[in-house]
Amino acid sequence: DGLGLVSYCLVIYYQNFKSYNAGMITALMNRVGDVMLLISITWMFNYGSWNYIYYLDILKNDLNMEIIGLLVMIAAMTKSAQIPFSSWLPAAMAAPTPVSALVHSSTLVTAGVYLLIRFNLILNENLCLFLLLIGVLTMFMAGLGANFEFDLKKIIALSTLSQLGLMMSILAIGSYKLAFFHLLTHAMFKALLFMCAGCMIHNLKDTQDIRFMGNLMMHMPLTCICFNISNLALCGMPFLAGFYSKDLILEYMSLGYVNILIYVLFFFSTGLTVSYSFRLCYYSITGDYNFFSFHSLNDNGWIMLKGMIFMLMFVIFSGSMLSWLIFPTPMMICLPLKMKMLTLLVCILGAWIGYELSKFNFNWISMSMNFYNYSYFWGSMWMLPYLSTYFINYYPLKMSYDLYKNFDQGWNEYLGSQGLYQNLKESSKFFQFIQNNNLKIYFMLTIFWLFTLMLFMML
Template identity: 70%
Template sequence: MKYMSICIISFFNLIFFSISLFIMSLYFIMNEYVIFLEWEVVSLNSLSIVMTFLFDWMSLMFMSFVLLISSLVIYYSKEYMSGDLNINRFIMLVLMFVLSMMLLIISPNLISILLGWDGLGLISYCLVIYFNNVKSYNAGMLTALMNRIGDVALLLAIAWMLNYGSWNYYYYLDYMKNDNNMMLIGGLVMLAAMTKSAQIPFSSWLPAAMAAPTPVSALVHSSTLVTAGIYLLIRFNLLLVNTWMSQLLLLISGLTMFMSGLGANFEFDLKKIIALSTLSQLGLMMMILSMGYYKLAFFHLLTHALFKALLFMCAGMIIHNMNNFQDLRLMGGLSIYMPLTSSCFNIANLALCGMPFLAGFYSKDLILEIASLSVLNMFIYYLFYFSTGLTVCYSFRLVYYSMTGELNCSSLNVLNNEGWIMLKGMLGLMFMSIIGGSMLSWLIFLTPPMICLPSLMKFMTLLVCVIGGLIGYFISKISLFFINKSLNNYMTSLFVGSMWFMPYISTYGLINYSLKIGMNTFKNFDQGWIEFIGSQNLYNKLVNFSKFNNVVMNNNLKIYLLIFILWIMILMMFLMFL
């Protein structure tokens, strides 16, 4: 009961703070307020250490959404993690994780951003290795080391900020945006954001982080860890406008979106499909952000957080009931056995696809229409629309495998909807996934955006989604007979399913050759000629000398007599010759 009370207390506190911050954000939007707080932590002679906090509508609204999702995830964990004896430790880690995210959101200072940034990295490592097995340890190391690259980039940006006399980047962005030093800082911040938000070539850690408990995945992949990079770039958006950095980021994020969407269509692990879906949406946010529409990127960030957290929570409920099986091919007919969970799952999936009037529709449709309205080359335009079609394709494939047909797993499984505590957490997010998009579109955009397009381009988003859904459905039906046996295994093992070889490049590619060089060096030098000529040979010589010396010492009288006789004999021979 003591452990359960921690969940309930955390839930109510976080909900209270979430509602309070949301009301404050509304007040700030209406009155166009920005509050900049400075807290002097230490003052000693001429030295003063000052903590700065920035409160505007964006930071307050993002904090309210993070707190809302984390409160529902903690409430969900009360039942999901009920078998864990250390659930209080788990809740404390989650709360520290949320606190690190809060610090990052309200910091206009690179030093305090680094505190929150490193806090996220460290605690995410602790959460990924939570189950203490080899797989989770490897995933945790990959996550921590990949994010370490971004931490180094942020440290270098802090070092370059010394040129301005202060680390409060907010003071300098507008006036110094064409300065070479500030451009370099922007490039380093972009690199840090790419590692945290898992863009190519740093994508391999995001599916690996699925080794964490499902409530952690719901939190990490919706509103905290992976969105930290996006949020940081939204704050630094002035440095990206009309520069080579924005063009590079546009290409990389487009390829990330395409790669993850394609990979999800060849994946059979339920959680990994949703992780690749997160990667695809992060690519979409980065693309629209690199085009200069930071409010639109922030809008999609919030709506995506709602339905993605719900999607993970539904997946956790399904895995919980399937005796911890995650393979899609072992599921089927779940809509009959788990109707409430299936309803939440389908609503989250439709919101992800951009179904009209659900949360994802308002942001995704606007992003694609803005892309049609902008001056883009055909390759980037193709990446936008084709990747959107792939999103619908893998979503329908996911629904087809899990919700329809017959149950394919053990007949001893008892599938039910009796996890009422988990269901309450999911229903709260389901409600937000339905109304969240329209609510945010009224709040964030004070005037409705006017987009004038030809009718064919206007309907293009809907057309791409319908075609993607049909392809996903038919491929799923056919794959039961053909693709499973031939194309899928070939493609998965070769290129598409392995995220364009990125997991191999970032693990075996880095380790394999260095280990082989080390092994050859050890064999040929440490255990080869160097060993024979050097230390080993010297040791053998000293041993032989010692043995000889020992023989001499033990038999010295005999040796002296023998030498005396030999000496006499030599003298006699000498005299005889004379």
């Protein structure tokens, strides 16, 4: 996995313990997916060929083919950070922001989605239902976490996680073209979001906390315009890139026959997307300037602005162009007016919730310890980072260290090579001592036996 290796090397670019731990979590989680891919490749030897397309129609319901599909799906879940492998993506934000703009928005994290798009024929009904549940739960968890997060890069990372869950969900329903369409449009506006976030962080002297930002529109107008437009594309603003794919996905979900719980969670997670986007704009773009008053801000010159404005053109126009390319004929979706307006209603409610969440502070509304515990639980991705850190990394590494100290460097060494060497060494020293002191030993033995004989004769 060359991309995983490059990602690991880029995550540990800054030489500190936070980057090392993030790189270790990223590498170990992605190695799980690599192992699953290798097992699925070897399992295909049961059919004598890797060209599964030719024998898929006959053997789609075969047990071996189901196992291969499950292995490929687990590999895709690790690559695209789905539950329970979600914690490595926010941790990988320890990498430099240009790395995040490329690797953690459009290439590495979408590898799992692209893998399932290529292998979409292998997935049967049971695997698709399981994938749909995992994708919707990932959307819901990431949306909740982003609404209670204050780190700018982690908010964008959780936004990426939410959109990956959206792609997985629509892929599980069966529309892989829609998943690929959203993959392309998401890459446009998410890369622009990371570029704008990097400019803001650089201007604020590497401060990533959005509570220290505010009123950046007055100081960095061009950067904030790009940031706002990419945020609106993420929310699904009409005629931007995200609208063409996201609105079509929501209408396709309304058209399909899915569980009501899945349906409610899907639309609620879409509202959470709008919520954290408006919360992010509230903290960073509007309000009062909360950083040091003597520190001046400005747009970072034309070196960054050229790339950002170039990406902005794609954010505005790529949705319509790609929809003409990917779908040669328009999809006819006939829905009642209530379902058509449901998407707009969810977006308006999400914007209102984001505004209300933005006013939460520790002075008045969250004096209750219960609310603090709830916000901490939701903001920590349902404790997944702790579970993945302690139960996947810390405890196995500690057990392996104890085994290494007690067995490999302990009894094994004592009874094995080092112990045998030490015993032979001590024995040879003892025999060498006897060899070198033969005369003394014989003399002492003679005196001892003479003394014993004299005592015996006196008795």
